[in-house]
Amino acid sequence: MVEGAGNIIGGGWRCCVQADIVSQNATQAVIGVHIIYRRTDPSRWVASDAVSGGAWVNGVSTSTNTVNFGYRSFNGDVDLHTQQVTVTKQESAQTFSCRAFLNIPYGLPGRSEAHVNLTVPGITYAKPNPPKNVSWTRVNDSSVKAAWQSNYDNAARKYWKQIYADQCVGLNGGTQGAWGLVKALNWDALNYSYTGLKANARYQFRVAAQNPGGVSDHVYSGYIYTTPAAPVAVNAVKLSEQSVRVTVDASKSYVYGIRLRRRVNGGEWADITGGTPGATAEGWLPDINGIQNVTWTDTAAPAGQVQYAALVGRPVYGDDNSKTTLFSDWTYSNTIQTAVAPSAPTILNPTQNGAYVVNQPMTVAWKPNHPDGSAQSAAQVEVTDPSDVTVIEEQTTNTSYQRTPKSCGSYRIRVRTKGIHADWGAWSNYVTFTVAKYPNISINKPSGTITATPFTVAWTVADDTGVSSQTLIIQSDGVEKYRKTMDGSTRSLSIGASQYLPNNNSTLTITLVVRGGSGLESSTSVVRDVDWPDPAEPMAAIESNNDYAALVIVSFGVPEEGQSETVSASVIRVMPDGSEVLIASNLLDQQLAVDPIPPLNTDFHYRVVAYSAMGTTIARMVDARIESGFGVLNFGTDAGQTLLLGYNNTVSHKRSHSTSEFHFARGDGANALPSSYELDQLDSTVSVTGVWEWDQALWLRILSLADGYPYAWYREPSGLRVYVKAEQSVSVDIADKKNISYSADLTQLTWEEPVL
Structure with missing residues (x-):
């Protein structure tokens, strides 16, 4: 039962409504709607003549009922009347609005009305009948058509909502898989084609009807096969x-x-x-x-x-x-x-002219050659040792076995087999092979840490059969860096920087692989560390020129004991924020590096790095400061063309942030100001001016710069450096030869370094 409360009258009472399902069957339900008087103030009571009320269900035309109760005295809650209403169920559950009112003319007069929602379940359906007279027909190797007749019974609430078409399949001779839904069809479908079937498969199909009452019994096909696969x-x-x-x-x-x-x-x-x-x-x-x-x-x-x-x-x-x-x-x-004596077999191992190790097991293996297809029933292996002693070793069905040679020298071997025919087959050709000892190798140099280049690798080798070839391999951190193949007479090798220069503090694995005259190979390895000495610390002198470029003159340090010679140097500008730019590399002693756009009136540094032939380095940090009272524009990809902005230099900066504004409705009728959102976009401009006394060469040079270069680097005495697009203007009274006036509108761009 559900209940709803109405509006309160005079603070003392209200009408309430209660609703419940009195009875129901599969297709109908009877709703009981109760008119309830409910006291809201326990200290109040009400008496009145001509009391009336009503109860009904919205949307049900036969449910409205008004009842006259005459004179009533209320001193508590009263269930005044119950109205029963019959409703028809639908397929799904329905919600009905149940209402009641109570009208009291006197005492605490007024009309109170209440409503409440009541849910009535849907029709109770019965499990449907299955399709009847179902048939399955092969169309081709990838399609089967199913057909059936309808078998629904709406009067018995066994209607069809959908038809389920399922299948299960076994593939490639295997077991049958699980059932799976292929298609859910509309209730009125009378056939369905299963498509996309696979070859060499065993299918089974089934169909069933479905409604809210459940799924009918399934109707099954027998097994239906597609074209089988050929025998394996x-x-x-x-x-x-x-x-x-x-x-x-x-x-x-x-x-x-x-x-x-x-x-x-x-x-x-x-x-x-x-x-x-x-x-x-x-x-x-x-x-x-x-x-x-x-x-x-x-x-x-x-x-x-x-x-x-x-x-x-x-x-x-x-x-x-x-x-x-x-x-x-x-x-x-x-x-x-048909049964014949075997042909000569093929010896698989040992190989012709192969080499094997004395006193270690070796495999003898062959492939029978029986034209009649019969299996090997016996085999004979003839072995002749270095002393020319021949033995016959018997086998049955095995086509391989292990034997251990006891002496060094040259051997020969041949094999014959027998099948189901009574006669032995032909002997194979002889295979000749050598039995020997592994070469004995020892690496003597380098004996410790490698500290100089070139360095020497030396070794000794002992082999009674001689040495046919040698290969020296050097690896660093598991990666091969050097390989050299030599003849059998070499016993040392000098490796210079032009052939291979190891990284400082690396660890080398030096491996020598030796192939003896017998053909047997062995190898040995040693591990050695690399510790190159550092070069002497470099020196540098810093000056500025008339263009306010920094001139860095590099001097190599003089090596002391335990230090290496310096072969080159590089110069790196280090800004106050820690950012770095390479100014010059591969500098020789007393060579000059030019930095065209150092910051003005700002403390910064140059790091000068010295390099040895082995790749070791040492660096010196040198303080730098370029003093200037002028702003400077540098032009050209290498910033090599300059313009000093002269006397009466003025500069102004402008910053503009991109935003987007939107007006939003306030809802109170007042005018709304826009809301603004930053777009993370900045436009920065600089306006500069300069004045010079008349100079014809300067005039022409300024015009040439304005004509030739759309971009520039701007440096001002504050230390600011920006890369800009330059819009330049220059003017002069040519007749009176007065001062040259120059102005430029500079739009800041993403920073780029000059090409040095």
């Missing part, structure tokens, strides 16, 4: 002069039948007959439905080169072979010969 393999083995065992691996197919054919000496294919088990018409093997690996014995194999072929057959509809049957492609067997 067909293998033929000769058992005797007239007997061949044929094995068909159809493990990736849903097998119903397997058909076999045979041909001799490359002739025409013919269906098999007889054999075990006895083949039926057209070469079909009997009683193999569902068997994926099949063996058949050809008990009357003809003499010669014999080959077999097999395919898989599968009815579309389950095991019903009275309807359409699908066939795979053919798979072909190996070709075998």
